[in-house]
Amino acid sequence: MRLYKPKLYVQGASGGSMLPTSMDDSTATQHEFALSSMLILPDSFGEIFLGNTFSSYISVINPYTCELRDVGLSANIQCANDRVELHDNRYARTGKLPPPNPVAMLPAGSSLDMVVDYPLNLVGNHVLRVGVAYVDPVTGENKSLRKFYRFAVQNPLVITFKQNSPASQQHGEAIVEAQIRNVSKLPLFVDSIKFLPLAPFTSEEMVVNSGGNRGERPSIKELLSLNNGPQTLVYPQEELQRVFRVWYDPASDPSLLTTQGSQNLGRLHVGWKTSMGEAGSVQSQPVVRKVPGTSGGGHSEVLVAMQELPTEVVVGQPFLAAISVTNNTTRSLALQLQFRKELMRGIVCSSASHQVCS
Numbered sequence: 001m002r003l004y005k006p007k008l009y010v011q012g013a014s015g016g017s018m019l020p021t022s023m024d025d026s027t028a029t030q031h032e033f034a035l036s037s038m039l040i041l042p043d044s045f046g047e048i049f050l051g052n053t054f055s056s057y058i059s060v061i062n063p064y065t066c067e068l069r070d071v072g073l074s075a076n077i078q079c080a081n082d083r084v085e086l087h088d089n090r091y092a093r094t095g096k097l098p099p100p101n102p103v104a105m106l107p108a109g110s111s112l113d114m115v116v117d118y119p120l121n122l123v124g125n126h127v128l129r130v131g132v133a134y135v136d137p138v139t140g141e142n143k144s145l146r147k148f149y150r151f152a153v154q155n156p157l158v159i160t161f162k163q164n165s166p167a168s169q170q171h172g173e174a175i176v177e178a179q180i181r182n183v184s185k186l187p188l189f190v191d192s193i194k195f196l197p198l199a200p201f202t203s204e205e206m207v208v209n210s211g212g213n214r215g216e217r218p219s220i221k222e223l224l225s226l227n228n229g230p231q232t233l234v235y236p237q238e239e240l241q242r243v244f245r246v247w248y249d250p251a252s253d254p255s256l257l258t259t260q261g262s263q264n265l266g267r268l269h270v271g272w273k274t275s276m277g278e279a280g281s282v283q284s285q286p287v288v289r290k291v292p293g294t295s296g297g298g299h300s301e302v303l304v305a306m307q308e309l310p311t312e313v314v315v316g317q318p319f320l321a322a323i324s325v326t327n328n329t330t331r332s333l334a335l336q337l338q339f340r341k342e343l344m345r346g347i348v349c350s351s352a353s354h355q356v357c358s
Contacts, residue, residue: 049156049184051272051280054118060132061111070142072102072133077118079126079153086116102133120153156184159268159284173247175206176287178268180240187235192271192281195244198264200252206243234272246287262288302327 048054058075062068075086088098093115103112120126128149136143162177176195182188197203234240246265268284308322327333339349 049280050123050153051282052120056116059111059113062106065108066137068106069135071106071112073112074131075116076129079122088114089117090115123153123155126151158183176244178242182234182236182238188272190232190234190272193242194269196269197266200249201246201265202249203244203246264288
């Protein structure tokens with residue numbers, strides 16, 4: 001039903017190792033042959049990765065010397081509490097219509113086949129359930145049988161994130177650092193790493209600068225220096241690191257920008273292939289951050305930040321202080337400037353103000 005995944009043999013092999021110990025039928029057993037039962041799917045055939053497509057060739061053979069009537073073949077995948085019916089996918093593969101299923105008459109020695117595909121998007125134990133229905137050629141009774149094949153779906157990659165806010169933060173700009181670790185036992189060829197922003201945000205991958213930028217935080221500089229060029233072949237327990245800049249897109253609908261404590265920036269999409277060319281892809285959990293200006297999960301509609309303030313001032317001489325006020329809501333707000341005298345000892349304000357005295 002499904003071949004075991006072949007592996008490259010790196011050690012020398014002797015020619016006699018592929019033959020049974022004896023060619024006599026009385027002493028040679030099936031397990032002594034190199035192929036043995038490798039062409040048959042066992043009850044539990046190991047692991048497969050999240051993001052792969054499970055493919056299986058299912059065949060029911062008539063071993064009798066007579067015809068079988070009303071032979072039907074069905075299959076489904078069960079995972080957790082869900083069960084999905086599988087259908088013959090040979091038309092999508094070859095462009096040819098498969099034979100009818102169920103078939104009214106199955107000749108002796110012939111088979112009823114089907115090819116099924118199922119994209120794996122859940123981690124955990126899965127069960128392939130195969131059912132066969134037929135009419136007993138001796139008694140004429142309707143009979144059926146079922147066979148279960150179990151396999152475990154594992155996530156080959158673990159993706160973690162770090163978030164940094166640039167010193168010159170604009171429109172809630174964020175720096176997202178992604179660490180991608182191969183936790184499988186096989187080397188993976190990572191051919192695609194994309195950050196999929198969620199509206200109203202847009203993103204870009206930060207390009208490696210060999211000279212470095214003094215304005216960047218040390219952790220980001222160190223992270224970028226680790227990936228001078230595309231590193232795509234990731235061995236077990238090795239890690240890839242990527243950095244993305246995410247910011248608010250002014251051309252998007254402003255009503256999509258939430259100010260309710262947290263914002264969904266998007267997801268990271270990683271595409272990969274195994275050494276045998278089997279393709280797969282995974283997406284991370286949503287990258288969520290607190291709304292700029294909030295603390296401890298609280299809600300802040302307005303963000304006030306000091307932009308410019310002299311380090312030294314002279315008594316009796318005016319000085320300028322630049323303050324930015326950011327509206328984090330989707331509506332217009334009336335701005336009122338107030339000076340609290342009890343908090344401004346020794347300072348006299350000279351500007352339009354609504355002064356509130358205690």
